[in-house]
Amino acid sequence: MVFAKISQVAHxxxxxxxxxxxxxxxxxxxxxxxxxxxxxxxxxxxxAEMTSDxxxxxxxxxxxxxxxxxxxLDFIIVATITPDSLMPSTxxxxxxxxxxxxxxxxxxxxxxxxxxFALSTAEKYISSGMYQRGIVIGSETLSKVLDWSDRSTSVxxxxxxxxxxxxxxxxxxxxxxxxxxxxxxxxxxxxCYLGLxxxxxxxxxxxxxxTMDGRAVFDFAIRDVTKSIQKIIADASMEAEEIDxxxxxxxxxxxxxxxxxxxxxxxxxxxxNMMEYGNTSAASIPILLSECVENHRIKMDGSQKILLxxxxxxxxxxxxxxxx
Ligand code: ACO
Numbered sequence: 591m592v593f594a595k596i597s598q599v600a601h602x603x604x605x606x607x608x609x610x611x612x613x614x615x616x617x618x619x620x621x622x623x624x625x626x627x628x629x630x631x632x633x634x635x636x637x638a639e640m641t642s643d644x645x646x647x648x649x650x651x652x653x654x655x656x657x658x659x660x661x662x663l664d665f666i667i668v669a670t671i672t673p674d675s676l677m678p679s680t681x682x683x684x685x686x687x688x689x690x691x692x693x694x695x696x697x698x699x700x701x702x703x704x705x706x707f708a709l710s711t712a713e714k715y716i717s718s719g720m721y722q723r724g725i726v727i728g729s730e731t732l733s734k735v736l737d738w739s740d741r742s743t744s745v746x747x748x749x750x751x752x753x754x755x756x757x758x759x760x761x762x763x764x765x766x767x768x769x770x771x772x773x774x775x776x777x778x779x780x781x782c783y784l785g786l787x788x789x790x791x792x793x794x795x796x797x798x799x800x801t802m803d804g805r806a807v808f809d810f811a812i813r814d815v816t817k818s819i820q821k822i823i824a825d826a827s828m829e830a831e832e833i834d835x836x837x838x839x840x841x842x843x844x845x846x847x848x849x850x851x852x853x854x855x856x857x858x859x860x861x862x863n864m865m866e867y868g869n870t871s872a873a874s875i876p877i878l879l880s881e882c883v884e885n886h887r888i889k890m891d892g893s894q895k896i897l898l899x900x901x902x903x904x905x906x907x908x909x910x911x912x913x914x
Contacts, residue, residue, distance in 0.1 A: 594716035595759035596914055599890075600651035601752035601880035602644055603634035603867065610745070619741045629843025633748025633868035635733045640674045642683035644751035644873075645729035649688050652725055652755045660690040665724035667712055668697050669704030669872035671781060671903065672730045680729065693724070701779065702839045702902025704728055704872030705752075706769070706910055709898070712756050713764045713910075727753030728872035735781050737799035746841070747800070748868030752876025761892070761913075766826040768818055769908035775810070778803040779903040807902075811845050815901045816852045822897070822909045830855050833911075834894040835882065839901050840864035840874040861887065875900055890914055 609632040610621035624630055636644070645668050653660060668681040681695035700707040705728035715721045729751035736744045779802050785794030815838075823830055836859055838846060843862050850857050863878050870877060875898050882888040888896065896914050901907035 592717055592719045593759045593762045593764070594713045594756050595761065595763040596754045596912065597757045598652050598656040598755035599752070599876065599880040599883050600648050600655060601750065601877040602647040602651065603750035603877070604636040604639050604644070606635050606637050607632050608635045613745055616738070617741045617744070619745055624745045627842075627844065628746060629862065629864055630746065630868045631865045634750055636731050636749045639731070641670050641672050641729045641731045641751075642674045642680045642687065644731070644749065645680060645684045645727045645753070646687040648727050648729065648751045648753040649684050649725055652753060653688065656755050658723070658755075660688040661692055662723055663690045663693040663725060664721035665712070665715060666690060666693050666695040667708045667724065667726045668695075669700065669708040669726070669728045670697055670730055671699055671701050671704065671871055672732055672735055673697055684727070700872075700900070700906045701904055702841065702869070702871045702874065703900030703904065703906035703908050705875045706898055706900035706908045707906070709754065709756070709910060710767055710769060710908070716756055716758055723755070723757045725753055725755050727751060728874070728876045730871045730873045732800070732869075732871055735798060735800050740799070742804065743800055743802050746869050748870050750867050750870040750873045750877050752873050752878075752880050754876060754879070763892070763913045764910060765895070765913060766822050766911040767909065768822050768825075770814070770818060770906065772905045775806070775905045776903070778806040778810070778905065781903070808842070808845060810905060811841070811901055812848050812852065815899065815907050816849050818907060819853060819897065819899055819909055822911055826911055832895060833859065833897050835888060836860045836897045836899065837875055837878050837882070838899045840867065840878060841869045841902070871902065888914055
């Protein structure tokens with residue numbers, strides 16, 4: 591049997607940092623409102639780098655850290671809702687930028703669950719025995735789809751990228767997963783609607799900017815996502831205490847507080863970094879994972895059990911339980 595394992599992690603964010611006070615200079619908001627309701631203190635906002643540039647930097651870091659060449663890669667998957675273009679894909683741009691000539695590459699769209707869905711897909715490629723090595727990156731420049739005149743959404747998001755190298759292993763490290771979509775609730779989070787536009791169609795206006803029903807999304811995370819985490823732990827015949835860290839999508843620290851209470855898990859085990867990044871959608875979990883490795887919480891020695899849980903637009907949500 592062939593299995594897959596996460597063998598390297600990396601992240602990257604644009605160097606421009608915008609604080610809550612900076613935002614208060616251009617809109618009617620305050621550090622007090624933003625930080626008390628969300629935990630967010632600042633976010634990285636790209637000046638010139640596109641989503642593919644952030645993802646390329648992550649890919650280069652993954653290769654450098656693992657001492658591999660781009661030619662060693664079989665595939666590249668980029669999870670994003672802010673691609674440079676629909677065609678070519680962001681992943682194809684990364685493939686060209688790093689010269690991974692053997693790798694097939696494509697983007698996957700599942701909003702804030704994108705990284706978890708993409709990692710699940712990649713794991714199947716490797717464990718099929720057909721491919722040996724690939725990279726999975728979550729990369730976003732959400733700043734370009736925000737309505738900067740809407741204080742209720744623009745303060746919540748940021749730009750960044752994170753990713754992992756996935757390789758063959760003789761040990762089973764992906765222990766369980768559950769993935770969900772409920773398209774019937776999709777209109778609570780929307781962005782970049784591409785309306786029809788031809789000489790033969792009725793006129794439909796494009797709606798580029800991100801819109802959100804904050805309360806509905808908050809309730810969805812607390813109710814449905816927490817339930818799915820409880821289910822995956824039960825299905826794996828484990829107790830929550832046996833999980834070393836719960837790496838949950840970084841949207842709102844108050845949300846994580848509530849989820850921690852419902853799960854009966856201490857906040858020590860639910861790290862947060864939205865203070866520094868805001869919500870980076872598909873990038874949030876791999877950035878957090880990479881930071882947890884950098885600060886030695888996650889040792890990457892095969893001894894820890896980690897939950898990776900994404901949730902967001904679609905609606906989509908899903909969890910992978912892995913040994914790292
Ligand atoms: N600064 C100041 N005031 C603001 C701001 C702001 N940036 N944004 C909204 N307000 C005002 C509103 O106009 C409203 O004023 P009103 O009562 O006079 O009409 C008031 O604040 C609303 O305040 P609250 O009801 O306290 O807002 P709430 O507690 O619902 O918090 C928030 C809003 C933070 C968006 C919350 O609903 C939330 O976190 N939801 C989860 C959604 C989320 O995090 N989405 C991220 C994307 S989805 C995902 O990643 C899963």
